[in-house]
Amino acid sequence: MSILGEKVKKIRSKNAGPFWITVDIFCGSQEAYRDVCLNLNNEKIANLLMINIKDLKRFEIEKLNVVKFSFPRKIIQGHIFDRDMHGAQLAILLSEMEF
Amino acid sequence: MKSTKVLVPSGVLGLGFDLKALNTGIKNKPDIIAIDGGSTDSGPFSLGSGTSKYSRDSVRSEWKSLMKARNKAKVPLIIGSCGTCGTDSMVDWMEEITIEVAKELNQNLKIAKLYCEQKRDYIKINYKNSRITSLNPAPNLNVSLIDEMTHIVALAGAEQIQECLKTGADIILAGRTTDTAIISALPLMNGSDPGASWHGAKIAECGALCSSNPTSGVVLVEFDQIGFTVEAMSENAFCTPYTVASHMLYENADPYILSEPGGYMDVTNACYSSINNRKVRVQGANWHTSKKYNVKLEGARVYGYQTSLLVILRENFYVKNAMKWTEKLSRFLKKEIKLRMKLNNSDYSLDFRHIGINSTLGDLEKSERIPVEVGVLCIVTSKRNKISTEIAKLINPFLLHFPLTTDEELPTFAFPYSPVHSDRGYVYEFSLNHLLELNNPMDAFQIKISEV
Numbered sequence: 001m002s003i004l005g006e007k008v009k010k011i012r013s014k015n016a017g018p019f020w021i022t023v024d025i026f027c028g029s030q031e032a033y034r035d036v037c038l039n040l041n042n043e044k045i046a047n048l049l050m051i052n053i054k055d056l057k058r059f060e061i062e063k064l065n066v067v068k069f070s071f072p073r074k075i076i077q078g079h080i081f082d083r084d085m086h087g088a089q090l091a092i093l094l095s096e097m098e099f
Numbered sequence: 100m101k102s103t104k105v106l107v108p109s110g111v112l113g114l115g116f117d118l119k120a121l122n123t124g125i126k127n128k129p130d131i132i133a134i135d136g137g138s139t140d141s142g143p144f145s146l147g148s149g150t151s152k153y154s155r156d157s158v159r160s161e162w163k164s165l166m167k168a169r170n171k172a173k174v175p176l177i178i179g180s181c182g183t184c185g186t187d188s189m190v191d192w193m194e195e196i197t198i199e200v201a202k203e204l205n206q207n208l209k210i211a212k213l214y215c216e217q218k219r220d221y222i223k224i225n226y227k228n229s230r231i232t233s234l235n236p237a238p239n240l241n242v243s244l245i246d247e248m249t250h251i252v253a254l255a256g257a258e259q260i261q262e263c264l265k266t267g268a269d270i271i272l273a274g275r276t277t278d279t280a281i282i283s284a285l286p287l288m289n290g291s292d293p294g295a296s297w298h299g300a301k302i303a304e305c306g307a308l309c310s311s312n313p314t315s316g317v318v319l320v321e322f323d324q325i326g327f328t329v330e331a332m333s334e335n336a337f338c339t340p341y342t343v344a345s346h347m348l349y350e351n352a353d354p355y356i357l358s359e360p361g362g363y364m365d366v367t368n369a370c371y372s373s374i375n376n377r378k379v380r381v382q383g384a385n386w387h388t389s390k391k392y393n394v395k396l397e398g399a400r401v402y403g404y405q406t407s408l409l410v411i412l413r414e415n416f417y418v419k420n421a422m423k424w425t426e427k428l429s430r431f432l433k434k435e436i437k438l439r440m441k442l443n444n445s446d447y448s449l450d451f452r453h454i455g456i457n458s459t460l461g462d463l464e465k466s467e468r469i470p471v472e473v474g475v476l477c478i479v480t481s482k483r484n485k486i487s488t489e490i491a492k493l494i495n496p497f498l499l500h501f502p503l504t505t506d507e508e509l510p511t512f513a514f515p516y517s518p519v520h521s522d523r524g525y526v527y528e529f530s531l532n533h534l535l536e537l538n539n540p541m542d543a544f545q546i547k548i549s550e551v
Contacts (some may be wrong), residue, residue: 005276014349016351022350030402064344080403086140092460
């Protein structure tokens, strides 16, 4: 079994304002892009991130070979229980997921 | 119609830029120099306390370079979101720096200041009159919560910046603005295509982040009636259709839509093409004017007073049982806090983070690798001033010596410094993700002129 990070060029995540997180998967090729579009469903992502699937927004951007996910943060940025204000380490979870 | 050239030295003042690239930018004869001074990106502290995230010396030295460049170009220089959060106090702070530097450089200047801070009473009246609507997701709002906020700002758009430009000021110091408005205001005023004006502004708002070399900072955007052209000013930075189009993804929950005061931009139909290996032409974005003129509000309130302690576990048995250890320790401490300080669990919060195990991702962490050592960060937050310091002092000896088992010698863990507790002062919480409806764009904003 291989991991998603090995299949694609780059995965990054970042806060989009204090209330949202966005994840960009740069697939790097059309082939990898199609693979990700077909085989990385919203349910997998929602389970991995422990979020409600209804809150997950998905964008497939063919021109850039990018699949993007955005979702509201469970804990607002900088709240006392926030662990990663910029949410940039969240990308590692996707990178290390089996794919 | 003449095109409008906007020079953007960097994504934010305080982050640095390539001086040679700035000079190249000036040689390209820009019509305005525009730089952002902040955002909510660093968390609620800046807005809550009304202070800058960046050091005054950093801001001053970069601002000095820009004031020199402006003097050469003889065009307006604008900064948005002064001092990270864009409160009135931070506009005045930037003015103080500007006056200092102007005297040093022997420059005579007209300064326009745009104040964006909102009085709590004004927000309460608008809340009661249903002129405030929530975005998704938004903290619950009520009158007493508004009363608790230390600072509330409204994000200015192109209209308020244009009012500043009309004063003929050499330097514009704006409170909180949208990142894009400081760039789009002049092209819009000069009749450039509205979709392109906002799209180009969004592409350039982080400086050279839309190029192959983000740290070089400087980009030049040229706007016209059909589209815009973007070029990185450093010799070592290249804008390609890929780097430019990709920037629409950055920090954007929606890669196609960008809401601004008075409407929204849609880049679904935008086309990006190379002019040469450093320059990209973009056309096709659309601007949609909305019926209501709404500005976004940001606010922060004091959440509590915080003290932290850090202890490091290196002994293998404790590394392996770190979670179990803090669970047991936490139960013990809560009992002692109740007994010795007469505090209930609801009077404070005690949070343990295990650095080396899952301190970044918490419950989401999947990896089970055993680390060499574990840092246990203990965060105490209380509602009342200074109580967290007292709790931290109560915790201190137990954090150092608490044994996991009953039949072992008293362990001693590693404290990395003295004092062990760090008072973090007040911590804040973002409390607004709302829109305020205005009849006139200037209703919630104020412009003041000064000369030096």
